[in-house]
Amino acid sequence: MQERSQGDGGEQRTDASGDQAEPEGDDAAVNPLIEELLGGKHRALARVITKIENRQPGYRDLVSQLHQHTGNATVIGVTGSPGSGKSTLVDKMAATYRDRGETVGVIAIDPSSPFTGGAVLGDRIRMGSNVGDMDVFFRSMSARGSLGGLSTATTDAVKALDAFGKDRIIIETVGAGQNEIDIVKTADTVMVLVPPGSGDDVQMLKAGILEIADVFVVNKADLEGANRTVQELREMLDYSDGGVPRTVGHHGPDAGFDGSGGEDHDDEEGWDPTIVETVADRGEGVEELLDVLEQHQAYLDNSGQRDAQRRARYAEEIRTLVREDVNELLVAEIDHQGGIDAFVQRVLDRETDPYAIADDVVGPIEDCVSERRE
Amino acid sequence: MQERSQGDGGEQRTDASGDQAEPEGDDAAVNPLIEELLGGKHRALARVITKIENRQPGYRDLVSQLHQHTGNATVIGVTGSPGSGKSTLVDKMAATYRDRGETVGVIAIDPSSPFTGGAVLGDRIRMGSNVGDMDVFFRSMSARGSLGGLSTATTDAVKALDAFGKDRIIIETVGAGQNEIDIVKTADTVMVLVPPGSGDDVQMLKAGILEIADVFVVNKADLEGANRTVQELREMLDYSDGGVPRTVGHHGPDAGFDGSGGEDHDDEEGWDPTIVETVADRGEGVEELLDVLEQHQAYLDNSGQRDAQRRARYAEEIRTLVREDVNELLVAEIDHQGGIDAFVQRVLDRETDPYAIADDVVGPIEDCVSERRE
Numbered sequence: 040m041q042e043r044s045q046g047d048g049g050e051q052r053t054d055a056s057g058d059q060a061e062p063e064g065d066d067a068a069v070n071p072l073i074e075e076l077l078g079g080k081h082r083a084l085a086r087v088i089t090k091i092e093n094r095q096p097g098y099r100d101l102v103s104q105l106h107q108h109t110g111n112a113t114v115i116g117v118t119g120s121p122g123s124g125k126s127t128l129v130d131k132m133a134a135t136y137r138d139r140g141e142t143v144g145v146i147a148i149d150p151s152s153p154f155t156g157g158a159v160l161g162d163r164i165r166m167g168s169n170v171g172d173m174d175v176f177f178r179s180m181s182a183r184g185s186l187g188g189l190s191t192a193t194t195d196a197v198k199a200l201d202a203f204g205k206d207r208i209i210i211e212t213v214g215a216g217q218n219e220i221d222i223v224k225t226a227d228t229v230m231v232l233v234p235p236g237s238g239d240d241v242q243m244l245k246a247g248i249l250e251i252a253d254v255f256v257v258n259k260a261d262l263e264g265a266n267r268t269v270q271e272l273r274e275m276l277d278y279s280d281g282g283v284p285r286t287v288g289h290h291g292p293d294a295g296f297d298g299s300g301g302e303d304h305d306d307e308e309g310w311d312p313t314i315v316e317t318v319a320d321r322g323e324g325v326e327e328l329l330d331v332l333e334q335h336q337a338y339l340d341n342s343g344q345r346d347a348q349r350r351a352r353y354a355e356e357i358r359t360l361v362r363e364d365v366n367e368l369l370v371a372e373i374d375h376q377g378g379i380d381a382f383v384q385r386v387l388d389r390e391t392d393p394y395a396i397a398d399d400v401v402g403p404i405e406d407c408v409s410e411r412r413e
Numbered sequence: 414m415q416e417r418s419q420g421d422g423g424e425q426r427t428d429a430s431g432d433q434a435e436p437e438g439d440d441a442a443v444n445p446l447i448e449e450l451l452g453g454k455h456r457a458l459a460r461v462i463t464k465i466e467n468r469q470p471g472y473r474d475l476v477s478q479l480h481q482h483t484g485n486a487t488v489i490g491v492t493g494s495p496g497s498g499k500s501t502l503v504d505k506m507a508a509t510y511r512d513r514g515e516t517v518g519v520i521a522i523d524p525s526s527p528f529t530g531g532a533v534l535g536d537r538i539r540m541g542s543n544v545g546d547m548d549v550f551f552r553s554m555s556a557r558g559s560l561g562g563l564s565t566a567t568t569d570a571v572k573a574l575d576a577f578g579k580d581r582i583i584i585e586t587v588g589a590g591q592n593e594i595d596i597v598k599t600a601d602t603v604m605v606l607v608p609p610g611s612g613d614d615v616q617m618l619k620a621g622i623l624e625i626a627d628v629f630v631v632n633k634a635d636l637e638g639a640n641r642t643v644q645e646l647r648e649m650l651d652y653s654d655g656g657v658p659r660t661v662g663h664h665g666p667d668a669g670f671d672g673s674g675g676e677d678h679d680d681e682e683g684w685d686p687t688i689v690e691t692v693a694d695r696g697e698g699v700e701e702l703l704d705v706l707e708q709h710q711a712y713l714d715n716s717g718q719r720d721a722q723r724r725a726r727y728a729e730e731i732r733t734l735v736r737e738d739v740n741e742l743l744v745a746e747i748d749h750q751g752g753i754d755a756f757v758q759r760v761l762d763r764e765t766d767p768y769a770i771a772d773d774v775v776g777p778i779e780d781c782v783s784e785r786r787e
Contacts, residue, residue, distance in 0.1 A: 106766030360771035392480030407781035
């Protein structure tokens, strides 16, 4: 097994004991790694995530063993088009959480890159922050296998951070494509960054992002065009659910803010997406943003949405894993029967047809399962 | 079996023999229906597509039997945002193909509607055309099951039209969402309609549609803003591949047209997306559009792309059918083992975890398949 240097790039702390060699690639030896992770060793956390990301032998057992230690972290998904200032804002959020005494893990998702470089991200956070010793674990995840695999790997990596004991886990995407949206929407609270400027950006949001956002952030709120962007967002949200969206931050509560605070916001009608204005590079609006995120978390707990959300996500996780496993089985079965190219040639020659092939491939599996039940 | 009235709505001709009762729902009796379809009975064609759309018993055998009679039709996919004039243009295209002596089938896809109403579309075409007796078969397909199912059903319906002997098959979408794009891109030639006006529309194209378009059509080319839209499209295409996109139609060949005609256009560097201007409600530019579509077809044949395209699509069709069949098997297996909700509860209680469940569900299937091979 090769331990890639990127694997340790996110580490903020070096534990002497983390250097001890464990017999890697041996399934029976994964327990010590989990023990170290649960014991607070960042090096073990980094190794577990590397195994998860690269789908190395034994990763399934690792994730299985992590599961019982999960369920305590708050997961925040952050997406938005490039240029909206996501990385700067996430850095400030992480630092502010640390100031509040909470531990933070950040996973940056970049489906378009085969190799994002966790070390670079590690540098980014250190340079972008004035907090020297903060306990923030940063890690990038990129597309090694299928994009479906990246989504599963992200879910698994979140479990590692959760089991480790991180209070807040931020999933940050590099872009805002469909695959990134699919990953971010598995978070408890979804934040969408909108760059100030032309209305084009708000228009673009309509294609799938509007539905998943719990909180909209207009970052760089000091730039010209920010007011117009906030106004357009408010009109869009107003139109979509009939309520009056709140606007918070930067310039302080504005006319759209009802002043009711978080608890009252949590009513039977569900959560109304909130607009927050920030100027991340000056740290403005970040405290207010974190407060709004807390309000959304309180809403999830008080409304019963937390439980519904968890059930829906575990069901989806189970279905996805089962589907991925069976797809591997199918690829092997098609190869065993001669390979996809041979099937295609017979279809082109009109010797058979796709439905007949599906029957040939799946039929025996179905028979097998039926016989086993009898 | 219930024959929905919509099933016959697209029919343009009534055959006395088409009314004869066949023993429906009996797999052994599907041959007569295929025989009637191959014999040119539109009523049989409508019934076959209804069975395909509703996934009625026996539809798989029907499609299997159709396959050997397919491979002769040209399939054109038409997409674009609502308001771009797709339906009017498709009507004119169909009428013009008929004037050229070719038979036409149109499938209109509307994933958002549970019931589009084929009869309404049938009316649309009759009202929109001056050709009284034209041999154009119109049919809508809507989302009854999963969207994946709609894509498969569309592929199957195209086979029915192809086997029937339609020379040109047009797949028209109501909107331009991701699912509709996925369906349209299975066509041999993909046409994307762009409404004239603000640059927003051209910007929107960048999200997935640019890559699939062989031909861009700026319809309503007589409206203000059309020139600007054409210009923006040309700049975008120019930027994307370094070549000079051709512009054809309405105002005649313009400065961007190299005058080389279709044959020279077909070079080793592949097909450069062509921009065509039309005014569909006056029939302007439609002849030129059909000529460009022919040029693309010639390109597919001469470049070897046709063969590559077919192989890739059959491979995808096989994989999709196998996946859909196995997913049904998995749903049944999960139910057999107690149902997804019971699994989720055990995951919530930390008694087990999603990977362990995937092993429990897929493991026995895998063992079964391995044993069968020995």
